[in-house]
Amino acid sequence: MNVTSGQEWVRGQFPRLDWLPDETLFSLCSRQHLVMGNLDPATTSTAVLGLSEKFIKHDIPCGIAALEQNGFHYWGSAESILLHHTIFSVFVPFQNKIKIEDAIITIKGDRIDSLKYRLGLVSSGFGAEHPLKACPYCMREDVDAHGIAYWHLTHQYPGVLICPRHQAWLMVSTKSRRWSGRFEWSLPTKDCLIQQASSQKLWLRPAFLNLANNVIDLAVIGRVMSLESCTVAATYRKAVLQGGRSASLLDRIEPLRRFHLFESLPEDEKSTESFMNQLIRTPRRSI
Incomplete structure (x- = not known):
């Protein structure tokens, strides 16, 4: 045919x-x-x-x-x-x-x-792999409402590790990975979903929920506009002047670094200071 x-x-x-x-x-x-x-x-x-x-x-x-x-x-x-x-x-x-x-x-x-x-994903430090994710509670509701479980967009954004609706940790698919089902069509099932990390019980739910909501808001912005890089840097500079600089940022980063996606974030005062200096200077390229 x-x-x-x-x-x-x-x-x-x-x-x-x-x-x-x-x-x-x-x-x-x-x-x-x-x-x-x-x-x-x-x-x-x-x-x-x-x-x-x-x-x-x-x-x-x-x-x-x-x-x-x-x-x-x-x-x-x-x-x-x-x-x-x-x-x-x-x-x-x-x-x-x-x-x-x-x-x-x-x-x-x-x-x-x-x-x-x-797009800068490979060199960003956060990786360019985005495994499929699903919430078991959403799956149950989807089956009841639509007769089938499916992949939700809000779950797939990088940095969204918790379901904003149910505040449940998302599970990650073993399909569509380099080592399994790379060139297949698939839908979420219990058999193909696993826990994201063995240390998941130690993660701070409020920190990851706040991150998820911010990432989703960022995606909404991206549907209508891009940000002016110089304005972004100026906004960061203003926030730094009003805040506690590196100590405050380090406190926010610490619970996120427990997940491997965020291991490249600063781990001490010195690296946090350097990280912030990159944010507030006028950017030379998009990251």
């Missing part, structure tokens, strides 16, 4: 799924894969995105411009899907307009190439 006939077969034979509340693109594609009854993830990937299974990406996708061409235009425009159904918007605020436009062109195309490197 060629690609064209395969697309016609999808449109003619299977129900047209639409977005569930707070759903990611990867999740909707995974549900579409399920109702299509395909055994091979490449069949769904080709029919929906026009790409082979090697281009299945759960965090920052590519090929989304093909959705309109392949009969999935009712999901919305490429820009709308990108900003409202992927984690891309959380990276927008601290990028300049040229980088944002370049990233959107890349994501619409058929290759992701070095996008994460160009």
